Amino acid sequence: MYTKRVILGLIAAGLIAGTSVLLSNQVYAQDVEGKVKTSMAALKSKAEKIGPVKVEGTDTAAGKTVPAIFFGSTKQNNHFDLVDEVVKENGGSATIFVKSGDEYVRVATNVKKDDGSRATGTILDPNGKAIVAIREGKPFYGEVTILEKPYVTGYEPIRDASNNVIGIYFVGYMKQ
DSSP states (O other): OHHHHHHHHHHHHHHHHHHHHHHHHHHHHHHHHHHHHHHHHHHHHHHHHHOOEEEEEEEEETTEEEEEEEETTEEOTTOOHHHHHHHHHHOSEEEEEEEETTEEEEEEEOOBOTTSSBOTTOBOOTTSHHHHHHHTTOOEEEEEEETTEEEEEEEEEEEOTTOOEEEEEEEEEEOO
């Protein structure tokens, strides 16, 4: 009889602990999803305040020649004020991608490579979940792997005055 009570007690304790961990993870996921949406709204709002978006001419990103993307008269290629301001206020990471052929290239980012440098010149995973939505002109929110690290993310198309997708807004938080 005593053994049964001990076993049932251990099972109950395990269920309570497991439920607590699951609820904690769910609360964390909801909190991060809220942060992603808040950061995305901030990134888009700050970009719009700088001025209308356009692609004009070319520039380099980590030695790669790509179109130059502007908000107003401010070229975003290798200009980190916008993405850094969003991260300073909201945490996480932020990126401006420009469309270059069939690729989307990071031209302003605070996503870091393993060596600690900014991941400018790297491309959005051409086989990833986000690119599918972007190619359809739709936003993507969800979990993805960026430079071999898991993130909870948001990607939204950047459209020019003619409604063409010319880039991507990105915000994300590395999973813990």
